[in-house]
Amino acid sequence: MTIADGGAAIAVIVSGLLIPQCLGDTRLTHWACTDAPLAPAWRGSAYAAHLVLRIQVAIIYLDTAYSKARNPAWRHGQVLRIIMQDPQFGAPDPIRIAVSRLLNHDWLGSVLTWSVLIIEVGIGSSMFCVAIYRRYATVIAVAFHLFIMILMGLFGFALIMMAVVALASLNTSPRKAVTSADRDQSLRSVIRLRLRLRGLLQSADRSHGTGSSRTADVDA
Template structure:
């Protein structure tokens, strides 16, 4: 056997280890995966949490508190503190100027976006999101979605003892009973978030069915010409020109509904369809941000979908890193990495 044949055999053996490793990972049940999740931190949860916090920061930093507390109907411009639940908002429990309260919340969101102490600050994020959503007079869909997302993220972060969420180093697996419970709760919360996000998109699509403008395919014509929001640059002119053509208007209108349904089904079915859902979410909300100007809403929703698919995305990332490592050094590191994966 020549030296070249020997090298080819080693490389082939390394690739076989890659294939075997990937198959074994797909056969791991939830219990085995949760044991791995402590040692391999989920970076996508950190990315999603930071994206959502940054979107909330933009809302508070680019507008004064007076712009969120305005008279609506017969209601005053004060924070909504009369309800059984809304009275627990930071804007209601702290008796100081609401702009000062907004600055305090802004500081908290900056710390949350930094990725510091995810296990603890995820609960702070939930309370902050609750305070914003329930107290201000002009909430949007993004504020309501953040409350749902932050709720599940708080439970999903229970098994993350790291100081910094961006730390990619493996966390020692203590294998304690409490940690096992936290691992199980974390996985269950992420799966619940998948269903939550699927419901949001499916509900949005179904709610459009009875509306005449969505049925006849003209809805995007009117959306592109709304005075309250939208792009005022050349992109806005492009969208208005695009929606002036009936067949293109109908395609965009019905295509939006199909994207929402496909996104929801991908989250429910999982597997490879979940990756499709992530791509649809990024594409759909990028278009919403660019053409309609709803940037913070788009960032929040993409962050929610990333968090919902974080288990599979993290596994895909890990598989890619393992594949690269084993194909570069198949003979030296293949057996070691496979043994580590089976622990």
């Protein structure tokens, strides 16, 4: 039996937001390097769609955290103990007894319950930050939803949310994209710089060797 967990609805929305980000891309696969930047119109629409995706992810996590915080069971740190014993969403039979024993400790149940709220607020808030913080949020989201996958059996939902946060964490800019030609130019510049440094070092070694030989002749 398939459990309705909301992941399918989120996947539909995100798939729609990916369309304007992909239509202007002329590559056969996303593994290939870009030969030319997107046209300005496509670049702007792709950036706008990605920005909407980030806002959508922020709404999902922040609204979820707010809804949970309004529930007294979440505020009192008791809800995880209730969920883990639920026959539909609870922990799998092999680990249910161990999980229940851990959550019977009031302090541990409260810490884990509030940790869920803090993680969700952190992931949602990171969508308004620069790319580096969104990447940290991706790592946290993967670990967070991995535990959900194991403890609650929501495999589809967990995988979808991991992918959605990863997509929202990509570094995007409305400015000109870096192409393979730009990368080749940068590589050639690095190679020329290394050759110049190597020539300078060789010249310094020859000068040092000449000076040493002259000193030896004088001493002789």
